[in-house]
Amino acid sequence: MTSFSAFSNPLSGHGIGLPPAGSPGANFWRGALALMVVLVLLATTGWTAIREHDGTPGPYAAALLAWEKGSIAGRQLPDPDAAPTSLNRFFRSLSTAQKDRLADRYPLVVGNLGGAPVKLRYQANRNALAKSRDVERERVSDVRLTDQGRLTAKRRLHRFESLLRPERRVIAFDPTGSGRAAEVFGDLERARRVSVVVPGVDTDLLSFEKSGEPYSAPAGMARALQERQRTAAPHVPTATIAWADYTAPTGLGVEAASGHLAEDGAERLDRFVDGLPGSRVALFCHSYGSVVCGEAAGDLPPRVTDITASGSPGMRVDHAGELGTRARVWAVRDKDDWIADVPHMEVGGLGHGADPVAPSFGARRLSAADAVGHTGYYVPGTDSLDNFADIATGSYEAVSCATSDPGCLGVTA
Numbered sequence: 001m002t003s004f005s006a007f008s009n010p011l012s013g014h015g016i017g018l019p020p021a022g023s024p025g026a027n028f029w030r031g032a033l034a035l036m037v038v039l040v041l042l043a044t045t046g047w048t049a050i051r052e053h054d055g056t057p058g059p060y061a062a063a064l065l066a067w068e069k070g071s072i073a074g075r076q077l078p079d080p081d082a083a084p085t086s087l088n089r090f091f092r093s094l095s096t097a098q099k100d101r102l103a104d105r106y107p108l109v110v111g112n113l114g115g116a117p118v119k120l121r122y123q124a125n126r127n128a129l130a131k132s133r134d135v136e137r138e139r140v141s142d143v144r145l146t147d148q149g150r151l152t153a154k155r156r157l158h159r160f161e162s163l164l165r166p167e168r169r170v171i172a173f174d175p176t177g178s179g180r181a182a183e184v185f186g187d188l189e190r191a192r193r194v195s196v197v198v199p200g201v202d203t204d205l206l207s208f209e210k211s212g213e214p215y216s217a218p219a220g221m222a223r224a225l226q227e228r229q230r231t232a233a234p235h236v237p238t239a240t241i242a243w244a245d246y247t248a249p250t251g252l253g254v255e256a257a258s259g260h261l262a263e264d265g266a267e268r269l270d271r272f273v274d275g276l277p278g279s280r281v282a283l284f285c286h287s288y289g290s291v292v293c294g295e296a297a298g299d300l301p302p303r304v305t306d307i308t309a310s311g312s313p314g315m316r317v318d319h320a321g322e323l324g325t326r327a328r329v330w331a332v333r334d335k336d337d338w339i340a341d342v343p344h345m346e347v348g349g350l351g352h353g354a355d356p357v358a359p360s361f362g363a364r365r366l367s368a369a370d371a372v373g374h375t376g377y378y379v380p381g382t383d384s385l386d387n388f389a390d391i392a393t394g395s396y397e398a399v400s401c402a403t404s405d406p407g408c409l410g411v412t413a
Helices: 005-013 026-044 059-069 084-092 096-105 118-140 147-163 218-232 260-274 288-299 383-392
Strands: 170-174 180-186 193-198 238-244 280-286 304-310 328-332
Touching: 096 118, 118 147, 118 170, 180 218, 193 218, 193 260, 193 288, 193 383, 218 238, 218 280, 218 383, 260 280, 260 288, 280 288, 280 383, 288 304, 304 383, 328 383
Parallel strands: 193 238, 193 280, 280 304, 304 328
Antiparallel strands: 170 180, 180 238
């Protein structure tokens, strides 16, 4: 997430600071600054910054309509919103040929169904990616499009071709609009511990991976975490998922400062986690992704053991105990992260609540030594990445606490 930097660096650069928490006038000045942020947002973007969809069905919506009318061997196809256990029973009742037929006919539906066999979802999403690639290939040379339209088509074509490489395992995919995706690193079917990386603002198909800054993009973050887990605890069967399967805010605006997209993302995250294999799940939530995780926390299944917020603007609550989860809540922020200057408040529906690294929030505070900037938490060699891997593998005794919270340990697997 990079959208709040305009409020931090300019303010600090002009010597405008906030009194320390608890000092006289602190609440007044923090409230005043939060109100100023609201006014700047409205002046620069307006309430129209909240995207309005034209209602035109996209590829996924069209696929759902076809699924609802479809059948297999004379049997009606199940409700896509059914519980993962129910969907799993349905797929177990099918032959291999029947499952393959569904993955070919309805790839966008099968590829996103929690409860469908993992390998079948990979297969279905490869089918959907291949069809989307062919669409963009035609659009690249479509003279009816603007130059910008053809450039976007070329970039999407490149992304689809990259995700179609044989080693990629895509467990969720939707090309509608700016697109959504989720990718697995490791063996998800055999994993006992599953990590889910939830990214923040400006996440879509085009930013899902970045060659120049790999550890700032969902795919690079998840890959780095999985590789570190294998090194730190090779005996623990793990898998890590880059989960960019929600509509994230775009840039600086009301979307990023409000919670409506986080609420929608939380519902999707809850359903996704419900359909995962593995006995234990840990969430690693970066920036606006931590807002999503905060909204999702109360409805997550009990096997979610840990929720970690990095570079967080807030989790929509004033205290970790209000998240409504039994999972351990961890928080981390490096000394160079400009998100520290964002007012951690909620005013008029904008803002995301208390600072998760504040002692009063009640999260276990992790060390972020050697991490640099807002997108530096997953860079190999940082304390933050090492800590994430230790939490993900249940190696809590190896966790490195922040100096301000030496008591963050005392955790058993």
